[in-house]
Amino acid sequence: MxxxxxxxxxxxxxxxxxxxxxxxxxxxxxxxxxxxxxxxIAGDFMLFQIFGWTFILGLIALGLMFLGGYGGMVSLAQMSIAGVGGYMVAIFGVSAIDTISLGWPWYVAIPIALIIAMLFGTLTGWLAVRTEGIYTIMITLAIAAAFFYFARQNYVMFNGFSGFNGVLPPMLFGVDWRGPAAFYYLTLFWAALGYLVVLYISRAPFGLALQGVRDNPRRMSALGYNVTAHRVAAYTFAALLAAIGGILLTWQSAQISPGTAGIGPAIDILVIAVIGGMRHPVGPFIGAFIYVILKTYAIDALVTLGLAGERFQLLIGIAFLVIVFWSPDGIIGLWDRLREDRKRDPLTGRGGEGP
Amino acid sequence: MTDFARRHPVWAAVIAILTAILIWMIFALWPAWLVDLIGKKKVFLNALFNGITLGGLYFLVASGFTLIFGLMRNVNLAHGSLYLLGGYVGYEFAELTGYWLLAFPAAFLVVAVFGILLQLVVFRRMEGQDLRQTLVTIGISIIMADLMLWGWGGDFYNISAPSWLSGPLETILVTAQKRSGDLVYLKYPLVRVVIFLAAVTIGIAMWLLLNRTKIGMLIRAGVDDRDMLSATGARIQLVFLGVFAFGAGLAGIAGVVGGTFQSVAPGEDIRFLLASLVVVIVGGMGSIPGAALGALLIGLAEQFGSVYMPTYAVVLTFLIMVGVLAFRPQGLMGRS
Structure with missing residues (x-):
């Protein structure tokens, strides 16, 4: 940690x-x-279901952490952008619905999917940055809902309620990328890359300017920075992360449907980012790990305790509420506080950096 | 009104022409070409009235939301859950006592008390931290949704209106002319008309309360500058508590109305939360007239959408929202 x-x-x-x-x-x-x-060490289920899913959700939430932590904009549309990425791969690439899927090779379909998802993210950002703070949450929530309903109603392109199934990763280098170990390394690679890139950007001129915009937009614009452009660009970058996550998510379950990008999942991404902590890129992955563990094992645990297994949402809700109530910075915040307490001099009560 | 016409003559003319066309479409007997173009007049009138009455329901939900937001800067994303709670409480009460009218005060009181608890226990502790409050309300809505699913299950409940309200109302509007020359008049469910009139009454009462009373003065001052108001010695925490209770209670009443119009079921909370979000975004945050205008627009768009373009009816409301955001980010009635 x-x-x-x-x-x-x-x-x-x-x-x-x-x-x-x-x-x-x-x-x-x-x-x-x-x-x-x-x-x-770990078994197939652990690799594919627990870790694979953790890395994917972490990657999508990483985009939200980037927006929220460095840009001060909390967007609930991340999951919709991931959904667009997944849908586009299914539409342009290969799926079991061959009346709609164009069946283009992966090296064409994936770049197109990423570009379209980024365009969608940029458009969302362009709309969202016209407002500030809590308004952004409301507007992105409404956009997420609009996308969900649109995908559910549209049968020409999105195949309506049932969506697409049989969306598989390409057999690159003769490896079945849906095999547990292969998929584990695939998701690990993208999660690690995303993590490192976010870490790099946070220290690069763009990231520093973005943090400046978060702290004081008026001063930054007086210094000659284009505040709106920085914010929209942050949305575009977050959309790239979400789109990669969305494509991986589609490959993992081999299908994409409106429910993947519904309102519940959109809020789950926010829950993940907040539980983990929005101050450092490691937060979303910690949050995603806790969420996946809870989602996978909570039902068994609840049944063992004699409670109905369906009360899983209650558990998640309470965990979220407790975290938000006592530690606004998530698990990372708790950890920081613990460390500061340990450093504090027991006699003077002052927190000390060194002697 | 005249002020608006003086500042935007073109828009005023457009609005006047559209209103004239609408009035003609409501009262005139439709010529054959118009029927060929967009279908029967009865369908059109029903969509129009359904849209207006649905707008009344949306107004009840959204006005509490916008009032709470305007005063406390608190985006209460649990507002949909309050609506659903009101619906369930109203249903239980109506079943228990057998009086439909009693469901309204019961739902208002229970949900208002719940709102007071929320304000005392949760929001007072994190005053001024908008984002944290919003996140907390998301957590509360997740928990409430699951608790209500636990308590009432996944069934649909319908609050039945009493017999004296159940019949249709004969209106004076002509929908068609029979071969024999007799005029066919539109029939419309009485309960919807009554409920709509009640919503209008509540809206006017709210406007009077806000603009003509001392309490209203306090609330308006709080919306403008919270800190200054508390510095002058007003007991702002009491005002907060009252407004939160009132806004929550309105959501509870709306739950009963929604249960009578449609039904009470899990998932309705999200639906009405989204509806009130869109309504206040379109109308302008924190503005009661804005909420009324937005609710009317969204209700009409939803009903006309479901009649004339059934596939994308839901998307239409969001398109309106995007359009308003793109050209008037503060909302139609919002202050920039």
Missing amino acids: SVFDSTETSLVAPSEGQSWLERIPIAYWVVGLILLIMPA
Whole structure:
């Protein structure tokens, strides 16, 4: 868990004379190694269902964390953008509904899907940035609902209520990418790439300007930055993350339907990002892991405790409420607070950085 | 009105022409070419009245939402859950006592007390943190939806109106002319008319309360500048509590109305939350006349959509919202 703590210090003050390889903190090596050898430890269900799903949901929520944490804009349309990505792969690529699917090869279908999803995300962003704060939540929620209803009613392109099934990843290099280990590495690769890119952007000029826009838009625009352009660009980037996640999600369940991008899932993404914490890109993945574990095992746990298994939503809701109530920064916030408490001098009660 | 006409002469003319056409379409006997073009007049009139009465229902839900938002800057995403709770409470009460009218005060009181609890226990603790309050309301709505599903199951409940309200109402509007030359008059469910009139009455009462009384003055001052108002010694927490209770109670009443119009079932909470979101976005946040205008527009769009373009009726309302956002982000009646 101390992954991000050490990065912050090491990236802010890089010690001279070390190669970049030596500057990678130990926690990264440990976590990376564990994740890489996971297929040797965990079973197929763990790899495909638990970890695969965690990485995918984490990737979609990572876009929300980027928007919310660095841009100060909470969007509920992330899942709809992921849905657009998944739908486009099904429409342009291969699926069991061959009356609609165009059956183009993957190297054409996937870029088109990403571009369309990013266009949709940009459009959403362009509408959403006309408003601020809580208004953004309402407008993106309405957009998510509109997309859900549209996809459910449209039979010409989106195949209505049933959507598309038989959407499979391409057999690249002779590997079945839906095999547990292969799919695990596929999702791990994209999740790790997304994580690192977000981490990089947060320190790059664009990310710093975005954080400036979050903190004080008027001052940034006085400094000559185009506030609207930065915000819309943030939406576009978040849409890219969501679209990748959406395509992976479609491949995982081999189908996409309006329910995938419904209002419930849209709120789930927000729940994931908030539970994990919106201050650091590791948060969404922690949140996604907790969510997936709860969603998979809560029913069994509830039944064991003698309660009805359907009360899963109640459990999620209470967990969400407790987190929001006591720690607005999610699990990361809790961790930070714990660390500060430990550092505090027991006699003076002052928090100390060093002696 | 005259002010609007002076500032936007073109728009005023367009609105006047459209109103004239609408009035003609309502009262005149339709010529054959118009019937060929868009179908029977009866269908049109029914869609029109259904849209207006649905707008009344939306107004009841959305006015509480917009009032709470305007004063407390709190986007209460649990508002749909309050609506659903009101529907269930009203149903239970009407079944228990056998009096439909008693369901309204019961739903109002129960949901208002629930709203007071929410304000005291939850929102007062995180005043001024908009985003956190919104997130908390999402959590509350998830929990409430599941608890209500637990308590009442997934069935549809219908609150039946009493017999003296159940018949159709003969109107003076002509829908067609028979071969024999007799005029056919439109019949419309009485209960919808009564409920719509009640919604209008509540709306006017709210407007009077806000604009003509001392409490209304306090609320309007709070909407304009909360901090200044509390600095002058007004007990703003009491005002907050009252407004929250009233807004929640309105959602409860709307639940009973919705249960009589349509039905009470899981999922209705999200539907009405979205409807009130769209209504207040279109009408303008925190504005009661805006909520009325938005509710009327959205109700009409939904009903006309479902008659004349059934596939995309739901999408039409969102298109209106996107259009308003793109050209007038603060809403039709909102202040920029």
